[in-house]
Amino acid sequence: MAFGQGKKACMARQSMTLRAVSAECSGGRLRVLLNECNISPMDFALFLKISPQRLNNWFARGIPHSQLDRIARLLSVNAHWLKTGG
Numbered sequence: 913m914a915f916g917q918g919k920k921a922c923m924a925r926q927s928m929t930l931r932a933v934s935a936e937c938s939g940g941r942l943r944v945l946l947n948e949c950n951i952s953p954m955d956f957a958l959f960l961k962i963s964p965q966r967l968n969n970w971f972a973r974g975i976p977h978s979q980l981d982r983i984a985r986l987l988s989v990n991a992h993w994l995k996t997g998g
Contacts, residue, residue, distance in 0.1 A: 938980065938994055939971040945987050959986075 946956055957967040984991035
């Protein structure tokens with residue numbers, strides 16, 4: 913499974929939404945990214961080989977630092993933005 917498929921359409925829709933959530937934690941930005949790219953949290957958790965509960969923890973508490981670069985690459989976003997919103 914490649915999450916880069918349909919990336920152009922996804923990236924075009926993201927720009928306004930992503931600016932709107934830039935002040936939230938990395939977990940909030942991850943949730944919006946998945947939603948905008950039509951990727952279900954369950955599918956993303958399976959792809960990452962983590963439990964859906966762990967992914968929900970990331971939504972609530974933020975993405976662990978050790979996973980930020982990987983998640984940013986998979987979703988074609990800047991890791992610094994994903995971490996800080998800036």
